[in-house]
Amino acid sequence: MRDGVRPPLRNHHEEAAEELGTTTKRDTINTALREVTARYRRLRALEEAREPAADGALDMDLLLDKRAYRPRGADSATDDHGTGADG
Structure with missing residues (x-):
């Protein structure tokens, strides 16, 4: 956060995509939702x-x-x- 202004959401999407190894916004969001759900479970x-x-x-x-x-x-x-002496 610079000068009290948040960076654009686009940067968060790019960071998440890089961390998750996804290439599309849809895949990034779906993967993030699955991971968050699994974590809370x-x-x-x-x-x-x-x-x-x-x-x-x-x-x-x-x-x-x-x-x-x-x-x-x-x-x-x-x-x-199954390789014991009895076999």
Whole structure:
């Protein structure tokens, strides 16, 4: 903003198009609307997950522990791919 005057909206469109990788005004607006909608959806989901976590209903350490859902040991890893010694 220069001298209290906003730059023309056209500059905002060009900046958004560059950030979003779009080429037309229509694509820029549609992509921006989709991204804003998705962002707010994610924020709402995060907020909804925080409430039970704060109340102790979710074990966040367990949920964030990557080892809890990955195979353990060499035997598990090869069996998952069907190349274990039994095959």
